[in-house]
Amino acid sequence: MAPLIEIRDLRVEARGDDGQPVEIVKGVSFTVERGEVMGLIGESGSGKTTIALALMGYARFGCRISGGTVRIGDTEVTGLSEAALRKLRGRRVAYIAQSAAASFNPSRTIMQQVIEAARIHGTLDEAAAREKAIGLFRAMAIPKAETIGERYPHQVSGGQLQRLMAAMALITDPEVVIFDEPTTALDVTTQIEVLKAFKSAIRDRNTTGIYVTHDLAVIAQIADSITVLRHGFVQETAKTGMLLASPAQEYTRNLLAAAEPARRERPALVETAAPLLKVTGLTVGYGGLDAEGMPLVPVVREVDLAIRQGEALGVIGESGCGKSTLARAISGLAPPARGTVELGGKVLGPGLAQRSREELREIQLVFQSADTALNPRVSIGEIIGRPLTFFFGLKGAERDRRVRELLDLTHLPASVLNRQPGDLSGGQKQRVNLARALAAKPRLLLCDEVTSALDTLVAAAILDLLAELRKELGLTTMFISHDLKTIRAICDQVLVLYAGRVVETLPASAISARGHHPYAKLLFSSVPALHQGWLDGLAAPAMPASATEAQGREGCTFFHRCELRMEGTCDRIVPPPRQTPEGLTVACHHPLEG
Amino acid sequence: MSASKAAASPPRRRVSPLRYVMPGIVLFWLAMTFIGHAVAPYSGAAIQDADLFEGMSRKFLLGTDYLGRDMLSRILEGARFTVGISLAATALAVGAGLLLALTASAVGGLVDQVLSRFLDALISIPSKMFGLVVVAAFGASIPVLIITMAIIYVPGCYRINRAAAVNIAALDFVAVARSRGESTFYIMLREILPNMVGTTLADFGLRFIYVVLLLSSLSFLGLGVQPPDADWGSLVRENMPGLPYGAPAVLMPALAIASLTIAVNLSIDAFYGSRRAREGVH
Numbered sequence: 001m002a003p004l005i006e007i008r009d010l011r012v013e014a015r016g017d018d019g020q021p022v023e024i025v026k027g028v029s030f031t032v033e034r035g036e037v038m039g040l041i042g043e044s045g046s047g048k049t050t051i052a053l054a055l056m057g058y059a060r061f062g063c064r065i066s067g068g069t070v071r072i073g074d075t076e077v078t079g080l081s082e083a084a085l086r087k088l089r090g091r092r093v094a095y096i097a098q099s100a101a102a103s104f105n106p107s108r109t110i111m112q113q114v115i116e117a118a119r120i121h122g123t124l125d126e127a128a129a130r131e132k133a134i135g136l137f138r139a140m141a142i143p144k145a146e147t148i149g150e151r152y153p154h155q156v157s158g159g160q161l162q163r164l165m166a167a168m169a170l171i172t173d174p175e176v177v178i179f180d181e182p183t184t185a186l187d188v189t190t191q192i193e194v195l196k197a198f199k200s201a202i203r204d205r206n207t208t209g210i211y212v213t214h215d216l217a218v219i220a221q222i223a224d225s226i227t228v229l230r231h232g233f234v235q236e237t238a239k240t241g242m243l244l245a246s247p248a249q250e251y252t253r254n255l256l257a258a259a260e261p262a263r264r265e266r267p268a269l270v271e272t273a274a275p276l277l278k279v280t281g282l283t284v285g286y287g288g289l290d291a292e293g294m295p296l297v298p299v300v301r302e303v304d305l306a307i308r309q310g311e312a313l314g315v316i317g318e319s320g321c322g323k324s325t326l327a328r329a330i331s332g333l334a335p336p337a338r339g340t341v342e343l344g345g346k347v348l349g350p351g352l353a354q355r356s357r358e359e360l361r362e363i364q365l366v367f368q369s370a371d372t373a374l375n376p377r378v379s380i381g382e383i384i385g386r387p388l389t390f391f392f393g394l395k396g397a398e399r400d401r402r403v404r405e406l407l408d409l410t411h412l413p414a415s416v417l418n419r420q421p422g423d424l425s426g427g428q429k430q431r432v433n434l435a436r437a438l439a440a441k442p443r444l445l446l447c448d449e450v451t452s453a454l455d456t457l458v459a460a461a462i463l464d465l466l467a468e469l470r471k472e473l474g475l476t477t478m479f480i481s482h483d484l485k486t487i488r489a490i491c492d493q494v495l496v497l498y499a500g501r502v503v504e505t506l507p508a509s510a511i512s513a514r515g516h517h518p519y520a521k522l523l524f525s526s527v528p529a530l531h532q533g534w535l536d537g538l539a540a541p542a543m544p545a546s547a548t549e550a551q552g553r554e555g556c557t558f559f560h561r562c563e564l565r566m567e568g569t570c571d572r573i574v575p576p577p578r579q580t581p582e583g584l585t586v587a588c589h590h591p592l593e594g
Numbered sequence: 595m596s597a598s599k600a601a602a603s604p605p606r607r608r609v610s611p612l613r614y615v616m617p618g619i620v621l622f623w624l625a626m627t628f629i630g631h632a633v634a635p636y637s638g639a640a641i642q643d644a645d646l647f648e649g650m651s652r653k654f655l656l657g658t659d660y661l662g663r664d665m666l667s668r669i670l671e672g673a674r675f676t677v678g679i680s681l682a683a684t685a686l687a688v689g690a691g692l693l694l695a696l697t698a699s700a701v702g703g704l705v706d707q708v709l710s711r712f713l714d715a716l717i718s719i720p721s722k723m724f725g726l727v728v729v730a731a732f733g734a735s736i737p738v739l740i741i742t743m744a745i746i747y748v749p750g751c752y753r754i755n756r757a758a759a760v761n762i763a764a765l766d767f768v769a770v771a772r773s774r775g776e777s778t779f780y781i782m783l784r785e786i787l788p789n790m791v792g793t794t795l796a797d798f799g800l801r802f803i804y805v806v807l808l809l810s811s812l813s814f815l816g817l818g819v820q821p822p823d824a825d826w827g828s829l830v831r832e833n834m835p836g837l838p839y840g841a842p843a844v845l846m847p848a849l850a851i852a853s854l855t856i857a858v859n860l861s862i863d864a865f866y867g868s869r870r871a872r873e874g875v876h
Contacts, residue, residue, distance in 0.1 A: 331773050352772060360775040373766040377788035390774060440774070 003031035004208050005038075005055065005176060010068035012050050012059060012232075025050050026232040027068065032225070034175075037202060037209040039223030039240070041216060041255070043455035044426075046229040048212045052178045054078075055210060056093050057085045072176060090117040094169035098181040100161040104153035111149030114168040123172050136167035139204065140197040159190035163197050170201060177202075179211040183218060187318035187482065188526040195221060195528075195535055214456060216259040217528035220244060221535040228252050240532055258460040259530055261489035263508075264467030266312065274345055275306035276476050277330070277444055282339035284322070284329045295337045299325040301500040301557075302339070304577075307444070307476055307493075314491030314508060315480045316523070322500040323480045324368075327446045330478070331365040343444065361391045364437035368449035370429035374421040380432055381417040387439040402439070409472075410435040410465060427458035431465065438469070445477045451486055463489055484511065484527045496520045499557035502577070505585040517586045519558045556589070564590055613864045619857035623850075626673035627681070634667035639822055647833075647841035657842040659833050665843050668829060669850050675825035677854070679740055680805040686744035687805070688798045691751025696782040698752075699759035710756070717749035721808060729817045739818060743805050750804075751797060758793040762786045799862035803855045810851050826851050 012025035025047040032038040040048040050063065057077040059065050070077040072093065080088065089095075094117070097103045104113055114136075115129035124132060130149070137145035140163040153161060162182055169177055179198065183191040199222060202209055213219050219226060219240075226243045228235040228251065235249045247253050282303045285295025300322040307313045315323050328334040330341050335351035342348065343362060349355045367373035374383055384403045388394040394402060404414055410431040421429055430450060437445060447466070451459035467490060469475055481487050487494055488508055496504040496519065504517040511524055528534060555571040556562070562570065569589050577587045626633070635655075636642055641662045648658040656665040694713070698706040728742045762768065763786055771785050812818035813827025824832065829847035836843045 333769055333773050352775065355775075357775045360773060365770070365773055367766040367770065369766065373770060375767040375785055375789070378784075387774060390776065436770070 004034040004073060005032040005210070006069070006071040007031070007051070007054075008069045008071075010051060010054055010070060011066045012047070012054060012063055013066040014063045021066070023066070024063070024232050025054070028229070028232070028234050029068075030227050030234065030237050032208055032210070034208055035206040036224040037207075037211055037222055039219035039226040040210060040212045040229060041214060041219055041226060042229035042235075043214060043457065045231070047232040048214075048229050049180055051229070052180055052210050052212050053095075055176065055178060056089050056095060058089070087121070090174075091121045091123070091172050092174055093176045093178065094172065094174040095178045096162075096165050096169050096180060096182045098184055100165040100182075101153065101158060103165060104161065106153050109150055109152055110156070110164055113153075114149065114164060115171060117168065118171045121172055129171065133167060133171060136170055136201075137164070139201055140164075140167055141193065142167075142197075157190075159186055159194050162186065162194050166198060166201060170205065170207070173205070175208060177207050177209045179209060179213075179222075181213050184213065184215070188484070188528075189318065189522055191218070191528075192526050192535070192538065196538075198222065199535060215528070216244075216255060216456075217530045217534075220530060220532050221528060228255070244531065254457055256530070258456040259485075261460060261463060261485050263488065264463060264490050266467065266470065266490075266492060276309045276311075276344055277305075277307040277478070278342040279303060279305045279330065280340050280342070282326070282329060282336050282341070284325050284334055284336045289337060293337060298337075299500050300329060300336075302574075303497075303500075303502050305495055305502065305505070307478060310470075310474050310476055311493060312470060312477045312479055312491045314487035314494040315478060315497060316482065316484060316487050316494060317497035318482060318523075321497045323482075323497055324448050325500075326497070327365060327448050327478065327480055330444075331363050331446055332360065333365070357391065361387075361440045362443040363446065364440050364442035364444070365446045366433055366437045366448060366450050369453055370421070370426065370433040371453075373433050374429060374436075376421050379418050379420055380412075380424070383421070383432060384435050384439050387436060391440050406435040406439055409438065409469070425458075426454055427461060430454060430458075430462055434462075434465070434469075438473070443476060445475050446480070447477060448480045449482070450479075452481065452483065459486070466490055484524065487511075496523065501557050501574075501587065503558060503587050505577075507583055510582060510584060516584070517558075517588045518562045518564050518590075520586075522561075522563075556587075566590075616857045616860040616864065619853055620861050623673055623677050623854050623857075626670050627677040628674075630670040630673045634664075634670045636664040636667045638663060638667040638671040638824075647836040647839050647843055650842055656846045659829070659843045660835055665829075665846055668824060669826065669847055672825045672829055672847065672850075675736075675819045675823060676806060676809060676827070676851070679736060679819070679825070680743075680802055680809055683740045683743035683805050683809075684747070684798060684802040686740065687747035688751050688794065688801055690744065691748045692755050692787075692794055694748070694752050695755035695759050696786060697778075698756050699763040700778045700782045700786060702763070706756075709752070713749040713752050716745075717753070719746075721746045722811065725808065725812050726815075726817060729812070734817055734820050736819070739809065739812070743808055746808070747801050747805060751801060754797045755790065755794060758790040759786050762789045795865075796862050799858050803858055806851065806855055 008029045010025055010028045011023055013021040014024045016022040028047070028051055030038065040051060042048045050060070053060065054065055054070055055072065055077065057070070057080055065078050068078070075088070077088065104110070111130060111133060114133045115126070118124040118129040119126065133149060134145050137148060142148055142160055142163050148156060148160070156164065166182070182198070183194050186194060195218065201207070211219060211222050223240050225237060225239050227237040228249065230251055235251050236243070236247070238248070243252065244256070247256060282300055283294065283298055284300040285298035287296035290296055303326060305313065315326065317323050325334055329336045332348070332352040332355050340347050343359070348359055352360065381403055384406055385399050388399050388402050403417070407414055407416065412428060412431050412435065416424060416428065421432070424432065434450070451462050454462060463486065466477070470477065479487065479491055488511055491508045494506055494508050494511060495502055496517065498519045504520045506516070516524065525538070555573060556575050559565050559570045565571070566589065573589070575587045575589045577585045579585055642654070642664050643658050643662040645658060646660055646662050648654055650657050654664050654666065656669065659665055659668060694709055698709045724746055725742055728738065732738045768781060768785050771781050809818055809825065810827030810830070813825050814831045816831065819825040819828050821828070826847040830844060833841065833843040
């Protein structure tokens, strides 16, 4: 039987900066059998999304399909007219985008949008389409399947919206579904639910899929075959098992290695009595203060933590758990409502204005996105040089020499000195971001998701750099990330944050899927492992999430999602942190299993 | 095949002759602001001919006005008032608006609130009405005109620039500068300002056009530049009686106003468009 999808020598051109066409997909060929899922993996700019879009005969603005063939069944997609393409899109080929939030129209109900494709293509009448949509919602394990369609997109969670979007794509029973990084923007604990829903939907319907991602562990769960892309070329195509077990290409081997980052070498800690940073009872929020002096919307609640000299503390938690706010409060950018920050035994003022210049110098914050953290109109030399002038009064040749030292330290070529951030690659920008923080000779470096926006291999290089800097400079760091693998690779201690509270503190070496706070356990077990069948091997949760999502001030913040929740205790009393013999500190009412 | 390919290929950026003509016109009027007196063929104030509202001739290229003065000379000399006063008022308005906007965005909080509400109140006063009242109270001298028009346009400039500045002030690199302990002044001038030059320049151009039109209408109403001096608005007004005769004396100053405002507008568009294309952002 002929394969359902056959792409042969596909070429896509984009208009370059000088107006000349630049080929961004350079002769890609692969085939997908009916009922199989092909994974497309590669770093940003590798052409993976462009190829996926070409399946719908679509090229993004400024691009065009310049050669090759894309065949779906008996249809040659590249030769179709606009009218014929309209019949194809949403009917035979459906698309699931990365950001469901941006793909739904906020002013119409979900149901109207989910059944739109069936209405446009006239495959079902309104009532039948609604019924089918509800069936799909059930298949996707979306709670309240009967009524959720009447809500508006902002009234459901991100993970639900992503599944609703999948239902929207499947409503016309398309032959091919394109998944374009559909779980990249989700938290790991949510990602699992979405992946499970996708997988069962694909299996039940015998759907042929193209799954685009940069995450090897995710694709290993879903795809039957994987095509590795780089700079618009196919590196290799192989069955998933084959590719993971014995990659043929050097590049694929690097990707595999970076997907499971090794623990970086770390300097031995000097045992000192007093920690360098000590945070006590820190509460930060916004929206004004109530009668008790607590913020109306608390983001960080009563956090205690300590970092010893030379130590790297990892802070992990899902988006919105208060990780970044914690860092901003420590740096003075977000004055806390309560609690204190001590550096080297000295209590620091709550806000920037109450701290001396020297105190500001000692704590440096490195922001997640180098794109917004570097002033686009200022040269790299000035960006790195400014803290030198500001804190140390360096000028002229002396400052220049120090800037070059810092470039050297962060492995940047001296040629970037006079360039502006826009001329640099993502990895280079992040290095400049680090170099600027290091220029102040900080005692404490706060790294806020510094590798999250980078491609896997670039991120691995930044991790290497951080490990090297720790060794050379004896830096004390707080490393914030939502990615457990990154944290494990570089940190000594790990702090697990949930809804603004510390639920667990543990040595990085003790990260495993057992013997922890229920949230930590869920988090640790949600990180996709780099082998096939991991997703199928996961146990279903013992107790589904509670229907009420309101978060009271009393009780455990994780109560509503906890599998072990005890009515009457967990929702009334904030669990106090308890020490375990293994060196863990866990805030849970339950006795800890071994 | 080739035809469909050509249709599908990205549109080539057209280099329109307007890109050179329009800035040319702006530069011409700018030059006339300073050397209009020197290059005018006659003295604008002197009566040249007994014939009023004469048509175009070789002797008087743009005809004569209601007193028989050479229209071309009067327009060239009028440029000094129209362009000069407008430029001064615009510079004042944009400068003040920009400074206030930067302050509001960098300091934030109460300062931002007070400034914004005060200027919102000011923006609600109709501009011509305000102009009429001030001119009636203080007389129509050139400094009064400049300051009045500057005050009228400060709130608008402030709004535009503040909108741009608060977006930039919320970016991480400003937070980095703050957490370093940089002064508000440094943050305003070094971190925020360089990133909003495009917006401010575009606003300057548009504001200049508004000022030219306001000045011309004030002069047309007799409240602007006073005789014996005359800007283009006054020229239109004083030659109104020539309208029934189809005299170029009415039309030409009006055309001068139109040519200036249109040329400024299109020059900004061209400048801004090419900038956008070059940087590939926003």
